[in-house]
Amino acid sequence: xxxxxxxxxxxxxxxxxxxxxxxxxxxxxxxxxxxxxxxxxxxxxxxxxxxxxxxxxxx
Amino acid sequence: xxxxxxxxxxxxxxxxxxxxxxxxxxxxxxxxxxxxxxxxxxxxxxxxxxxxxxxxxxxxxxxxxxxxxxxxxxxxxxxxxxxxxxxxxxxxxxxxxxxxxxxxxxxxxxxxxxxxxxxxxxxxxxxxxxxxxxxxxxxxxxxxxxxxxxxxxxxxxxxxxxxxxxxxxxxxxxxxxxxxxxxxxxxxxxxxxxxxxxxxxxxxxxxxxxxxxxxxxxxxxxxxxxxxxxxxxxxxxxxxxxxxxxxxxxxxxxxxxxxxxxxxxxxxxxxxxxxxxxxxxxxxxxxxxxxxxxxxxxxxxxxxxxxxxxxxxxxxxxxxxxxxxxxxxxxxxxxxxxxxxxxxxxxxxxxxxxxxxxxxxxxxxxxxxxxxxxxxxxxxxxxxxxxxxxxxxxxxxxxxxxxxxxxxxxxxxxxxxxxxxxxxxxxxxxxxxxxxxxxxxxxxxxxxxxxxxxxxxxxxxxxxxxxxxxxxxxxxxxxxxxxxxxxxxxxxxxxxxxxxxxxxxxxxxxxxxxxxxxxxxxxxxxxxxxxxxxxxxxxxxxxxxxxxxxxxxxxxxxxxxxxxxxxxxxxxxxxxxxxxxxxxxxxxxxxxxxxxxxxxxxxxxxxxxxxxxxxx
Numbered sequence: 001x002x003x004x005x006x007x008x009x010x011x012x013x014x015x016x017x018x019x020x021x022x023x024x025x026x027x028x029x030x031x032x033x034x035x036x037x038x039x040x041x042x043x044x045x046x047x048x049x050x051x052x053x054x055x056x057x058x059x
Numbered sequence: 060x061x062x063x064x065x066x067x068x069x070x071x072x073x074x075x076x077x078x079x080x081x082x083x084x085x086x087x088x089x090x091x092x093x094x095x096x097x098x099x100x101x102x103x104x105x106x107x108x109x110x111x112x113x114x115x116x117x118x119x120x121x122x123x124x125x126x127x128x129x130x131x132x133x134x135x136x137x138x139x140x141x142x143x144x145x146x147x148x149x150x151x152x153x154x155x156x157x158x159x160x161x162x163x164x165x166x167x168x169x170x171x172x173x174x175x176x177x178x179x180x181x182x183x184x185x186x187x188x189x190x191x192x193x194x195x196x197x198x199x200x201x202x203x204x205x206x207x208x209x210x211x212x213x214x215x216x217x218x219x220x221x222x223x224x225x226x227x228x229x230x231x232x233x234x235x236x237x238x239x240x241x242x243x244x245x246x247x248x249x250x251x252x253x254x255x256x257x258x259x260x261x262x263x264x265x266x267x268x269x270x271x272x273x274x275x276x277x278x279x280x281x282x283x284x285x286x287x288x289x290x291x292x293x294x295x296x297x298x299x300x301x302x303x304x305x306x307x308x309x310x311x312x313x314x315x316x317x318x319x320x321x322x323x324x325x326x327x328x329x330x331x332x333x334x335x336x337x338x339x340x341x342x343x344x345x346x347x348x349x350x351x352x353x354x355x356x357x358x359x360x361x362x363x364x365x366x367x368x369x370x371x372x373x374x375x376x377x378x379x380x381x382x383x384x385x386x387x388x389x390x391x392x393x394x395x396x397x398x399x400x401x402x403x404x405x406x407x408x409x410x411x412x413x414x415x416x417x418x419x420x421x422x423x424x425x426x427x428x429x430x431x432x433x434x435x436x437x438x439x440x441x442x443x444x445x446x447x448x449x450x451x452x453x454x455x456x457x458x459x460x461x462x463x464x465x466x467x468x469x470x471x472x473x474x475x476x477x478x479x480x481x482x483x484x485x486x487x488x489x490x491x492x493x494x495x496x497x498x499x500x501x502x503x504x505x506x507x508x509x510x511x512x513x514x515x516x517x518x519x520x521x522x523x524x525x526x527x528x529x530x531x532x533x534x535x536x537x538x539x540x541x542x543x544x545x546x547x548x549x550x551x552x553x554x555x556x557x558x559x560x561x562x563x564x565x566x567x568x569x570x571x572x573x574x575x576x577x578x579x580x581x582x583x584x585x586x587x588x589x590x591x592x593x594x595x596x597x598x599x600x601x602x603x604x605x606x607x608x609x610x611x612x613x614x615x616x617x618x619x620x621x622x623x624x625x626x627x628x629x630x631x632x633x634x635x636x637x638x639x640x641x642x643x644x645x646x647x648x649x650x651x652x653x654x655x656x657x658x659x660x661x662x663x664x665x666x667x668x669x670x671x672x673x674x675x
Contacts, residue, residue: 004128004407004408005407005484005486007126007128008128008249008407008486009486010126010130010243010358011124012088012123012163012486012488013122013162013163013526015244015247016244017649018118023272024272024276024370025278026278026373027276027278027281027282027370027371027373027374028278028279028282028374029278029432030374032368032374032377033374033383033485035272035276036371037491039160039162039163040159040160040161040163041160041163041488041489042268042272042488043486043487043488043489044366044369044370044373044383044485044486044487044488044489045485045486046373046377046484046486046585048482049484049486059224
């Protein structure tokens with residue numbers, strides 16, 4: 001993932017420790033892009049970038 | 060010496076409702092210009108304090124932080140830091156935050172407060188936050204931030220008076236030295252802590268945005284709805300514009316008759332009727348279509364749907380090496396490539412952005428409509444080829460598709476050659492849905508109409524008059540076998556050019572029309588109208604519609620080649636100029652002009668000779 005993208009992700013609220021929820025997956029037969037809920041925002045991103053984010057299942 | 064008017068800047072995250080607040084505060088009295096040295100649009104207006112003193116209010120581009128990701132954000136940072144050359148530093152800031160998204164917006168607020176400028180925070184869209192079940196304590200927020208906080212609902216004009224009252228004492232405060240920049244992590248933690256402290260109560264309510272997104276971002280329903288919307292949009296451009304176009308045409312004809320009866324036959328009358336009214340008039344008639352197209356784009360943007368459209372289109376755009384970010388600029392380019400190219404500034408990846416700029420002129424802009432409509436009207440029979448499907452409409456649709464396909468192929472090619480780079484990326488915030496506000500849409504439409512009319516009044520007006528003069532002089536001697544337009548200065552230039560254009564089926568009059576069409580494509584119609592009406596022997600022939608006249612003089616092969624030419628030709632100096640500014644040099648616009656002219660020439664040639672081989 002390019003540096004700029006990491007910076008942008010953080011600007012959009014994707015910080016370490018933030019809770020996220022998957023909302024939408026892909027269009028037609030493609031599984032890309034996806035939309036996730038971060039805090040009170042909805043963010044759209046591609047799977048390639050999403051793969052670089054580590055998440056754990058909330059209890 | 061009088062004191063300079065204080066300058067206040069509106070600043071905040073994208074989607075905080077900044078522009079709505081700006082519109083509500085300044086009304087329609089806005090000045091649009093560019094920031095010095097960059098093409099970022101600078102919107103400013105005046106507001107009056109309670110004692111009547113005027114204050115200049117400037118609407119800065121939305122930003123997430125003071126470390127910019129895009130050109131827009133860089134302008135915001137430079138202005139608030141007082142580092143933008145030729146632009147003074149604001150005396151105070153109004154920081155706009157979305158009450159429903161404090162966790163994220165407060166981080167930028169904290170960064171801005173640390174700058175030391177006097178500040179008022181507008182806790183905006185408080186009604187939507189309440190709707191979503193959030194109860195906030197503005198006094199607590201004010202105490203935590205150490206600056207005044209005013210709850211506002213920009214779209215309902217609530218809280219504006221209090222905002223201005225609160226701003227007033229801030230203008231008397233001198234800025235203090237900036238605090239050292241804090242680490243992002245610390246700021247984020249602080250922002251979260253404050254947000255949590257300010258939220259009094261949070262109840263789960265039904266969230267409209269989620270429900271709507273389930274449908275609009277559905278893997279199958281999403282694209283179907285988007286294509287349905289686009290179909291309705293382009294259909295409406297034609298269906299709704301018929302009546303107003305008729306009114307404008309009637310008005311121009313009446314004016315033309317009035318001039319004819321009021322003035323004696325001669326130089327001035329010829330200039331007014333054949334030059335000004337025939338030329339400018341043939342362009343003004345397209346104002347309704349342009350406004351309808353912009354109406355749809357403005358509504359899609361202000362409801363928050365545009366980013367969903369980008370989401371739906373992303374994967375399809377990825378197949379030619381672009382991303383959903385390019386969809387918005389390209390859709391705007393259907394109205395005009397200039398705002399389209401300017402909208403590419405939000406694309407973070409530079410190669411993506413360059414590719415989008417280079418292909419934007421291939422989207423069929425509204426300036427091409429006059430050309431297409433006249434030629435199609437004259438050469439394509441108005442027959443039906445199926446229930447409710449006309450041949451003329453289908454040809455027009457085909458021209459739009461030809462542009463899109465051309466753009467996709469060009470993108471694919473460019474991304475593998477000159478604009479090679481890392482793969483495209485897609486990362487965007489999707490705002491909550493909102494009902495569009497008629498006032499905001501009206502202000503947006505008025506600004507577009509004004510830009511178009513100013514263009515018609517200046518560039519088109521001037522080029523039509525120059526062309527008329529070049530066509531009218533010197534006068535053809537009586538008894539000469541040549542027509543007036545052939546004998547004139549313009550005719551002599553055109554016969555030189557025709558050497559190049561004849562192989563693709565363009566006669567001298569077309570070659571002639573292509574020159575002023577460099578100023579703006581729609582001038583081609585005005586130029587043809589002027590060229591043919593200068594030759595018209597009598598009054599009746601002058602009044603004859605351009606389409607009918609062309610139908611008698613051009614072969615179908617020539618007409619089709621002319622259409623093909625305009626699908627690709629980069630015929631608009633303003634677009635080239637904006638591409639130069641946006642890419643910081645002549646290299647890319649020169650490349651753009653060359654590849655588009657080459658495409659246009661080849662496409663017109665292939666069309667002409669194919670049509671000829673079918674005996675058309």
